[in-house]
Amino acid sequence: GNSVTQMEGPVTLSEEAFLTINCTYTATGYPSLFWYVQYPGEGLQLLLKATKADDKGSNKGFEATYRKETTSFHLEKGSVQVSDSAVYFCALSDRANAGKSTFGDGTTLTVKP
Amino acid sequence: NAGVMQNPRHLVRRRGQEARLRCSPMKGHSHVYWYRQLPEEGLKFMVYLQKENIIDESGMPKERFSAEFPKEGPSILRIQQVVRGDSAAYFCASSPAGGIDEQYFGPGTRLTVT
Numbered sequence: 001g002n003s004v005t006q007m008e009g010p011v012t013l014s015e016e017a018f019l020t021i022n023c024t025y026t027a028t029g030y031p032s033l034f035w036y037v038q039y040p041g042e043g044l045q046l047l048l049k050a051t052k053a054d055d056k057g058s059n060k061g062f063e064a065t066y067r068k069e070t071t072s073f074h075l076e077k078g079s080v081q082v083s084d085s086a087v088y089f090c091a092l093s094d095r096a097n098a099g100k101s102t103f104g105d106g107t108t109l110t111v112k113p
Numbered sequence: 114n115a116g117v118m119q120n121p122r123h124l125v126r127r128r129g130q131e132a133r134l135r136c137s138p139m140k141g142h143s144h145v146y147w148y149r150q151l152p153e154e155g156l157k158f159m160v161y162l163q164k165e166n167i168i169d170e171s172g173m174p175k176e177r178f179s180a181e182f183p184k185e186g187p188s189i190l191r192i193q194q195v196v197r198g199d200s201a202a203y204f205c206a207s208s209p210a211g212g213i214d215e216q217y218f219g220p221g222t223r224l225t226v227t
Binding site: 034036043044049101103104106 | 117146154155157158161169171172204206215216218219220221
């Protein structure tokens, strides 16, 4: 079956530091890949997505590139802000399991001023 | 354009009672998903429904849990005879079609069983 593995947290960074959160996946087909963000007390919001190999998703300064050869979709941001503090989830969905997205366990990011 | 709505936002039940969680998908969305998030854990898929149909319930516990998405009205996740281990945040998501599109999440219902 499908699976998503994220780097374990929590991750604590200073403001303006570079962020990488690793994500690797296992899927039987050709999945779409997503990063969602969850702020305290809220539901998940889509941050960015990529639907095919070598696609780069980007939003709010965050980027992730769909790497089929390494089955990875690492999240990066060049300069984090305190407001980026949240839990980040990597996820995938594919046609063989339509509707049943698979999520990683989430990585908690704390950015300190 | 209202997003996915869930109510109640917080629900407290004593052991043995029933919990009913409601989810209204985004306008135009006919696919609903329920997830459970235990404290300090990730999101676990429970069930995928379309109007009047359960498409995939492989993540639902075999007993006490049921879900429906009627032709009219919200989707309902029902937990009978709740136990302390059911305490969690329950999230509903919707999408315009099944498949590999992104899902739009509601704010969640936080269930506490005392």
